[in-house]
Amino acid sequence: MTRPILAAIDTAAFEHNLAKIRGLAPESKIWCVIKARAYGHGLEAALKGLGSTDGFAVLDIEDAGWLRDHGWQGRILLLEGLFHENELSLAHQLACDVVIHCENQVRWLEAFDALPHSRLNVFLKMNSGMNRLGFKPDAYRTAFHRLHAAGYHMHxxxxxxxxxxxxxxxxxxxxxxxxxAGIDGLPGATSFGNSATILWHRNTLGDWVRPGVILYGASPTGRYSDIEHGGLNPVMSLTSEIIDTQELAVGERVGYGGVYEASEPMRIGIVACGYADGYPRHAKEGTPVWVSDPSMKNGGVICPIVGRVSMDMLTIDLRGAPKANLGTGVELWGAHVPVDEVAYQSGTIGYELICAVAPRVPVKII
Amino acid sequence: MTRPILAAIDTAAFEHNLAKIRGLAPESKIWCVIKARAYGHGLEAALKGLGSTDGFAVLDIEDAGWLRDHGWQGRILLLEGLFHENELSLAHQLACDVVIHCENQVRWLEAFDALPHSRLNVFLKMNSGMNRLGFKPDAYRTAFHRLHAAGYHMHxxxxxxxxxxxxxxxxxxxxxxxxxAGIDGLPGATSFGNSATILWHRNTLGDWVRPGVILYGASPTGRYSDIEHGGLNPVMSLTSEIIDTQELAVGERVGYGGVYEASEPMRIGIVACGYADGYPRHAKEGTPVWVSDPSMKNGGVICPIVGRVSMDMLTIDLRGAPKANLGTGVELWGAHVPVDEVAYQSGTIGYELICAVAPRVPVKII
Structure with missing residues (x-):
């Protein structure tokens, strides 16, 4: 790719964050959640940086196959189990642990003819109040007894x-x-701790925790201030370059809708990054973009967005960066601009942004 | 993929929309804009459905290479020209037309040693008030004369x-x-008409129009009502299935943040589609999802979203669809739910949603 945008994935940051999580949940085993192409970071980088985990949790059985093909011999959890009955033999062959959350899946397991059932680990999912996937407590106990009787290894x-x-x-x-109350008296290990639980409810972490967004150095709340002092490092840096500049006279406007109007003569930079790269179109004026300047103490300076983010470009106020010009590097998020800050300025959470980095953005594993 | 989500691309709708655009701009040649993987639809489907265009406009030179590799012999416009000087010989070799919007690019073309320059079509870009890419009028005329003197074929x-x-x-x-005023007295064909211009400013379309979002059957304004009677057909259908259901008692809440609370006993469906598939996390409660029901006159019924869209799932009110159950098909957008309607409920425009369909969503060309 010659367009200058790039997503760099720092596998050392993965290692660092996982070690941090181990410290927070020393009694628990860890499912590293790497669904959605490892939240947009790619499975390759995740396997490289998170290889010391106890297991990986994925959504698509194809990802489980990819992990096995690339040498992963540890455990793999299918977070929504099987979408169709015909996946069961493949899940068994790949030695996956499976979440079971609905009646159909229970029936498929009861009817499964591969032996022995005890080799398949089941994580039976209870709907304890979120009302998304899973059995309510009474139905849970019934499903548990059926699968336990069928010989499966229950969690x-x-x-x-x-x-x-x-x-x-x-x-x-x-x-x-x-x-x-729902599992009272039933045998089996437990799993319920997600990222926010690991950070803020550490007295109740269960046997297996399931960190997701904190692996990637972003906040479960979507607010960077909530993790700022937690010692997590951002794994992804999204960078690009200035590809054009414009000098605005007083009263001139910028971009679609002409929503930004110059109140004094000023210079703006046009950055090769837009919403079709995964940068949020919602980003408000003032959202920070870091612009490289080797003469500055920190190597660069924050320049706010002006005007509306368009499909392939966004525009920044260069009044604070007089040396910036064509080819000057910028960071959209990463070490200098927390992804959660961009998300907050866009009315969403860092999760959505890192997952949404577009296929056209090249990825470099460092 | 076994997860039931799917993006179906209807190449007949591409053909239909292009014919419609020809009718609106009969005097102009057409650049079909297929940047960002054809706005998320994929180059393969675009080439199949839009093959009668006069030219394709792309952002990345890699896409130009892909088009040539797949037999496209017509014109190809690089919408932002060259990002680096070393792309110029490849652009020449691929017989691309190039946009020139900044001084660096002018210098690269002046220094280019391949012959003859007249074989390269230049679309010189004027900044006529948008203040994104391009030369202001005075600088434009200077750049024009330099490139014209260097022998390039100017537009x-x-x-x-x-x-x-x-x-x-x-x-x-x-x-x-x-x-x-800026081009007064200068030779060369013109190009300035984008989708909205083609629909609503038809007296001034220039020699080459550049339809983008209307090729895909979505609205330049982001409001479906603005194109509802324009005869454009949606090209993409995003569909999935219900993978679980929950019965809610009065006062029970749904999903992250528990933002939806049942005011009466009701059934909800959990759909295998979330923001990591490209569905907007911002989608408000009430955003329509079409649920298949062969017993209904139209083959289905609209069920509104309840609760917050999560990473891999969203939840819908099934009170209007008593027959819906595990495996029932849903349409997130397409023929029954305009993508612009989902976008509007999410504070954005259809452009952003179709571009953002995630790599994990399988694509089927029909």
């Missing part, structure tokens, strides 16, 4: 709706109470 | 900031006046 799982905030219902405590 | 180009709205400055008329 218990649930997911929290509000581990990142204290005042919303259902709370972690309410869900945990429901979960613990 | 004139500009881009409108507000062709989709009448009351914003700069207006189409203001930009056109600037453009016409």
């Amino acid at each position: 218990h799982m649930t997911h929290f709706a509000n581990a990142d905030q204290l005042d919303r219902s259902p709370t972690v405590d309410e869900q945990l109470e429901c979960f613990n | 004139h180009m500009t881009h409108f900031a507000n062709a989709d709205q009448l009351d914003r400055s700069p207006t189409v008329d203001e930009q056109l006046e600037c453009f016409n």
Whole structure:
């Protein structure tokens, strides 16, 4: 690719974040959640940087196949289990652990004729209040007994709706109470701790935790300030270059809708990055972009966005960067601009942005 | 892929929309704009459905190479020209037309030693008021004369900031006046008409129009009502299935943040589509999802979103679809739900959504 945009993936940051998580959950085993192409970072980089995990959790069975093909011999969890009955023999062949969240899946497992069933690990999912996937407690116990009787190796799982905030219902405590009552007296290890639980509910982490967004150095709340002092490092840097500049006279406007108007003579830079690269079109004026300048103490300076982000370009105020010109490097997010800050300025969370980096953006593993 | 999500691309709709555009701009040649993997539809489908165009306009020279490798012998326009000088010989070899928008590019062309220069078509870009790429009128004339003197085959180009709205400055008329004055007396064909210009400013279309979003059946304004009676057909259908259901009691909440609360007993469906597939996380409650039901007159029914869109799933109110169950098909956007309607409910425009369909979503060309 010759267009200057690039997503660089820092595998040392992966290692660092995973070590941090181990420190936070020393009693638990870890499922590193790498669905959605490792939240946009790519499976290759994830396997390289997170290879010391106890297991990887994925959504698509194709990703499980990719991991096996690339030498991963540890455990693999299919986070939504099987979408169709005919995946079961492949899941078995790939030695996957499977989440079971609905009646159809229970029937498929009961009817499964490969032996022995005890070789297949089941994470039975309880709906403890989030009302997304899983069995409510009574149905859970019934499903558990059926699969246990069928010989499967059973584990218990649930997911929290509000581990990142204290005042919303259902709370972690309410869900945990429901979960613990639901599994009372049943054998099997547990898994319920997501990223926010690992950071903020460490007294109740269960046997397997499932870190997702914190592996990538972003915040479960979408607010960078909530993880700023947590010692996590951003894994992805999205960078590009200035490909044109314009001198604006007073009253001149910028981009679609002409929403930004110059109140004094100023210079703007046009950056080769737009919403078709995955940068949010919602990004407000003032969203920070870091512009390289070797003469500055920190190697660069923040220049705010002016005007509306368009499909292939965005425009920044260069009044603070008089030396910036064609070819000057910029960072859209990474070490200088937290992805959560861009997300916050766009009314969303870092999760969405890192997952959305477009296929046309080349990726470099460092 | 076994996860049930799918993006189906209807090449007959491409043909239909292109014919419609020919009818609207009968005097102009057409650059079909297929940057960003044909706005997320894929180059393969675009080439198949839009093969009767006069030329394709792309952003990355790699896409030009792909088109030549797949037999396209017509014209190809590089919409931002060259990002680096070393692309010039490849652009020449691929017989691309190139946009020239900045001084560096002019210098590269002046220094280019392949012969003859007259074989290379240049679309010189004027900044007539949008203040993104291009030369202001005085600099434009200087650049024109330099490239003309260097023997290149010259064309004139500009881009409108507000062709989709009448009351914003700069207006189409203001930009056109600037453009016409800027090229006064200079030889060369013109190109300035984008999708909105083709629909709503048909008295001034120039020699080459550049339809983008209307090729894909979406609206330049992001409002479906603006193209509803224009006879364009949606090219992409994004479909998936219900993978679980939940029965909610009064007061129970749904999903992250628990933002939706059931006011009466109700059933919800969990759909295998989330923001990591490209569905907007911003989508408001009430955003329509079409649920298949062969017993209904139209073959299905609209069910609104409840709760927050999560990474891999979204949840819909099934009170209007009592027969829907595991495996029932849904359309997120397409023939039943305009992509612009989903975009509008998410505070953006259809452009962003179709471009953002994730690599993990399988594509089927029909």
